[in-house]
Amino acid sequence: MVPLARLEWVAGLKGVAAVRLPPSVRQSSLVSEGVAASRTDVLRALGDSERIPELLRGRLDGKGLTVAIIDGFGASDIAKLREAGEWPAAENTVQIPPNGYAFGYAEDRHGNAVTEILYDVAPGANYRLYDVGEEHSKYPGAMSVNLIRAIQDAAHLDLNNQRLGPPRAQIISMSLADFGNSPGDGTPGDGEARGMYEAIEAARGNGVLTVVGAGNSADSHWDGQSTEGGGTQVAQDFGSEAPNAAGAGVPDEVNIVRLVSELRTGDAKYDDCIPFYPSGLLARLRQFELNLAWSDWPTRWTNASSDYRLELVRWTDAEVRDDNGVQTVVEPAGWTVVASGDAVQDGSLGSLPNERLSYVASDADRTQRCAGMVSAYPGSRASGGGIFGVRIVRKTPRGGHFLRLFLGNTLHAPNYAVMARSLGSPADSPWVVAVGAKSLLDGYDASYSSRGPVLGPGGVLPTVAADTPKPDLTSFTVVRNLSVGYMEGTSAATPHAAGLALLALQHHRQLALMEAQKAAKIPASELTWYTGLAETTLTGVVRPDATESQRQARVQMTNQREKDLIDATLRTLKAVAGKRENRLSEDAVDNTYGYGLLRFDERSQWCFLAQLYAPAASSRHWLIPQYLRAEGETAYDDLYATYRDDCLGD
Structure with a gap:
């Protein structure tokens, strides 16, 4: 508002140290609530502190630095997000497509939302966006390979993780996690995650900080020592029930899969029921994804030689025959195996101590025990429901392993659940910042946020307390954005923390200079x-x-x-x-x-x-x-x- 001819007069006033254009402020239609909750403005203001020499001052916004986001993206929304001021400008963005596809081909809005949140925190930064594609691409294992190459490229490493020059990005944000592909002890254990762990460690050696989500599996995780017993085909006892007449506990060999507590009807008699919806988001309740791993990870000299079978079972109603009013039970009610993971672990090359399975329930899996649950959901379109559980069978004589079970569908929770030690990989790595989640939505906590501690060497139960916690720190989740409406989980907490890390690095560069x-x-x-x-x-x-x-x-x-x-x-x-x-x-x-x-x-x-x-x-x-x-x-x-x-x- 000052006429140009009077600027020199203003500059000469006693209380004026400098005259310059105001910092550009992005007019965003929707800023993540996590920005204010983190008190980001307090951090931004440190860049203009009187302690900083005048020529080095500048409100912290990430300018001069680069952040890499490794995720899946959707191409169709990018133009709309940029037009709304929610995404970095094209000239400040490098988009790296997955192998064999165009950037954003899978139309996964997860990465779009992550970028939107991080841009709210660091609007002045440059962005390298790595699309790792989808898990079920036409190239087997492509997602894992794309992820490793993204880390190496962002850190400016060659295929052998050797330094090629200064890093292309100073911070990597990765809201992705896997389960059962490593021992859980902070190392890849010579397993299938080895390339990712080694790339992350090498990136840190070249001055790059990797920020990852801790995972969302605290409610959908179980672990425990394998059941002892001689011979083979030993079923895991998840927790002995009330004693029988002889005073001994009755083994419980099925870990029933329930809905997470927020989705249950409130009627206890239906707690074990999974409702069947024909379509829409709730149809996902029919999808079962199980992942089992145990402490027999390959070493330089050995491969996995202990064999376990992972089973998904359903409750089957009794089959009754009616002969002129006389009812005869042909097949009693009980558990029926509907899917299994049964790879061979025999010590041969490539044998890994994990089993996975996926299954989508059909109406044929319904049980009469859940028939009345439809009325418990007013206006429900559910067509009854089924009861499902997990069974683990040790096939080899040798036991003594520590087992970890993850339900990949985080809407499901095992009856016997263990919240501790539920970190995904690579969140357990000492070379990453693993981020837990705190909800900003009243009445809705983030109990699902995965937690430590990191397991002992080889994936055994830790016997001593770690001197450093995992996750490393916590940030905010359940925030609004244009990409997905509301975003929750550690996927939302991670970009908040990564953006704040970038601003903190910017200020440390000021102080260092x-x-x-x-x-x-x-x-x-x-x-x-x-x-x-x-x-x-x-x-x-x-x-x-x-x-x-x-x-x-x-x-x-x-x-x-x-x-x-x-x-x-x-x-x-x-x-x-x-x-x-x-x-x-x-x-x-x-x-x-x-x-x-x-x-x-x-x-x-x-x-x-x-x-x-x-x-x-x-x-x-x-x-x-x-x-x-x-x-x-x-x-x-x-x-x-x-x-x-x-x-x-x-």
């Missing part, structure tokens, strides 16, 4: 070889007086500083989430919510500064060495202690 510029005032010959390149490796411009050894070390130190900045960012996120007001549990190590809720406040600036001087960054590759600091300046360790206390509020 602020410190590195101090070294520019000292002749390079008086500095150690890494400190002499402090500013060079952050700006890309080699200082004119750099020594030959400093120039030769440029590539190595650039990579080192990329990793240092990622490490500092991760420590900061954990510190912010771990503050007392962000803790969601009284436990110091919480395997439900991690360190806590990723939510910023006015003290967060001290968390950043604490990690700048943290002992974990003792090499301090972007700081002036302590011995060169001016007389009277505070020692780094003292700065860390002060800022840490300010961060925590102590």
Whole structure:
């Protein structure tokens, strides 16, 4: 509103430090509620702090950085989303299609919604969108291969995970998880997930932070020790029922599959019933996906040699014959196997300790025990229902394994459920940030959010508490967007956390450059070889007086500083989430919510500064060495202690 001719007069006013155009503000028709709940504006404002030199200031929006999103996409909605201001502009986006297909061919809106959420948090960033396609493509295993190649490309690695140059993206957001393809101990265990785990670790080594969803399986998971007993064909006892006349527990060999509690009728007599809907979203209730894994993972010397069979069974009504009014039971009621997973595990090459099965129930699977449930749903179109369960049979004599069962349809819950240790892969990897979910919708919690702890070596029950929690932290879910209406699960929490990580990295780059510029005032010959390149490796411009050894070390130190900045960012996120007001549990190590809720406040600036001087960054590759600091300046360790206390509020 100031006339151009008066700008110099305004600039000369005592209270004016600078005159510049206002930051561009994206006018979005729909911003995820998680943006405000995370107090993202508090984080954004740190970029304009008076502590930051004027030329380095700028409200944090991800500018100058790149985030990679690995997911499935739908091409038909992209133009509409861009027109509405909900997606990054085409010039700021690179779209990488899956092998053999066009980008977004599967019309999967999941990735569209993830991108929409992340763009709400980091509208100034560049985006690399990797479409990994759908699981049932014409190329077997293509989705897994596409995922691995996406990680490698984003991190700028070759097919052998060797560094090709600076990473193409600093943050990877991956709201995808698999179950039963790894031991659950943080490693791939020489199983089918090996390529993904190795690519993620190599990406971290090249300065890339991978943020993944913890999974949505806490309500649809069971684990336990395999039932002992000699011989073969030993059925798993999920939990002995009331004692019989002899005082012994009656084995329960069927783990009944129910609806999650939110979908049940409220009438206890129908709790075991799965309603059959002919079409629409509720038709998904008929779909059963089971995944079993056990602690016999391949090593360098052995393959899986313990054999288990996974069965889906249904309750079958008695078959009765009527002979002139005399009814005779021809076939008694009981459990009938309708599908099984029965691969051979005999120690041969390629034998893996897992079984999977899929089954879609038909009206022929109905039982009279569920016939009356239709009236329990007013206006229901359900055509009765069926009762289903899971049975696990050990076929080899040797037992002693730890079993993990996942129901892939998260609308289903096993009667014997175990919420702990329900992480998907690669959420258990130490090289990722695994994100749990906290619902923003009143009256609807996120109990489904997968949780730790990570299993013991080889996928056994852990015997000691881990010193770090999994998931690592928690963010918000059940948020609105144009792509899918409401998005929930850790799929929605992950892009919130990934976007906040990108802004946090942007601020750490500001702080690092602020410190590195101090070294520019000292002749390079008086500095150690890494400190002499402090500013060079952050700006890309080699200082004119750099020594030959400093120039030769440029590539190595650039990579080192990329990793240092990622490490500092991760420590900061954990510190912010771990503050007392962000803790969601009284436990110091919480395997439900991690360190806590990723939510910023006015003290967060001290968390950043604490990690700048943290002992974990003792090499301090972007700081002036302590011995060169001016007389009277505070020692780094003292700065860390002060800022840490300010961060925590102590």
